[in-house]
Amino acid sequence: MMIFQNKKIIFLLKSFTLGGAEKQALNFAAYLQNELNCSIFIYSYIKTNESKLFYEECEKLGLNNLRLEKNPLSASGNFKYIKRRIKIFLLGIKLRKHNPDIIIPYLNPPSIIAVLCYKISGAKITFWHHRGADYYRGDYIEKIAVKKTPFFLANSIEGKKELESKFKIKKGYFLPNFSTVNKINTNNFLLKNKGIKGKVVLGMIAHFREEKLQIILIEVFSKLLQKNKNIHLVLVGDALDKKKFNEVKKYIFINNLKDSITILHNTKAEDVLPCLDIGVLISLKEGMPNTVMEYMGYSLPIVVTKHDGCVSLLGSNYKYFIDNKNEVDQLNKLEKLILEEKERKKIGEQNYMSLQNNFTIEKYINRLTVILNS
Known part of the structure; x- marks a missing residue:
């Protein structure tokens, strides 16, 4: 040094x-x-x-x-x-x-x-x-x-x-x-009144840009919602690409998902992370995503596109990598984590220890x- x-x-x-x-x-x-x-x-x-x-x-x-x-x-x-x-x-x-x-x-x-x-x-x-x-x-x-x-x-x-x-x-x-994570254990006021208490909360923290694939996550989430009403999705990010952001809002409105999906911008990640049960990042391209490290720092299981940077963080044998084009794979992995609380805790703790050690x-x-x- x-x-x-x-x-x-x-x-x-x-x-x-x-x-x-x-x-x-x-x-x-x-x-x-x-x-x-x-x-x-x-x-x-x-x-x-x-x-x-x-x-x-x-x-x-x-x-x-x-x-x-x-x-x-x-x-x-x-x-x-x-x-x-x-x-x-x-x-x-x-x-x-x-x-x-x-x-x-x-x-x-x-x-x-x-x-x-x-x-x-x-x-x-x-x-x-x-x-x-x-x-x-x-x-x-x-x-x-x-x-x-x-x-x-x-x-x-x-x-x-x-x-x-x-x-x-x-x-x-x-x-x-x-890791830039300074773990804060709090029930954040931003999500208290969103009707999500007792639900399994999925979250994707990513600015609305061309390479971030929030729409794919929403499509998969809507199918999961048909089988399980006890879930909620939170999307956190600024509208850096206004066209992309408007597409997401329009899709949510047309498919009548506004009661099941919350969009937050001008919001710190640490204000939302304590409220999540599952972290998600679906994207076309990543370096070594800070978002994944934040999920790890809050002991979250993560469903994420298999980019090299994500493999470096989570390990080549990580079970919850997904293919952006394989909807069945996305559904199965998200559903397993939604239904199995013990699995969420086990994977989340493994992710946390990997972050702290490396x-x-x-x-x-x-x-x-x-x-x-x-």
Whole structure:
């Protein structure tokens, strides 16, 4: 950990929203600040999708140095590449006032900015930081940034393979996420009046985006509901994709499911997790999902799409992985957990112990230190 002790570190985020990547970033930053005496500065460059939950998380963790800059990757008209390089150069000059030792980006676009400005800022270390369902520009500035990247980091084996295939690079590393769960045992007021007392509560915590498949879960849930009225579904997430969010609401309304499904947004995961009996995540793509780690931290059994990052968390022999296209498999696994309370408790406890044994922030920093020293 000595590589981080007393250092000045800039975290570069895409926007001040609170998804899995941002939650990892903020908890990492807080640990460095509070335990290793680091000076932390958090930058973002896109104002849209700002979330009050992000600022609440920063306040809770004691992170005060937040800066919102103009997007250096935005350019119009002719000479776009030159305009972008000038903006990135000017950002690098601005960052010099912090005398940074390290710049840590989260997601692909911030990685482009970091690797093109870190030497200008005076920082000695940065890297490309891939985070699962990520965005590729495919333009010239991305190609230049890839060539200048010291090394590539991914939070899943799937992501590492994707980087190596996409960019034809060899120096890629897999670094699993750490647990950000601070378990709170409470009966949350948000769900007290939703008519779910005594019911088995399924929950999917995921923002409404293209790659998250809430509709599939609702379709399966509606079939389970025909056989068992003693269940309720909670969907938690912000409407980052308005079209997707409206599709979900419309489906619930048309199928007369509004009394059996609760949608919550601008809601902290820890306000809902204590009320759940089963955690669900159905998606097209994941890195190492923070949501799954949160489910594990609250001792929940989890029904989840079999992505590499989920396998890294739950183990290759985990019984409740599902195929997005196999509805029968989804129905059977959810129904088993709904009907068997002992099975829920057994699987939930196994998940909790796996998280505690393998995914602490101390282990994360030790693994990252080994990579930085290699």
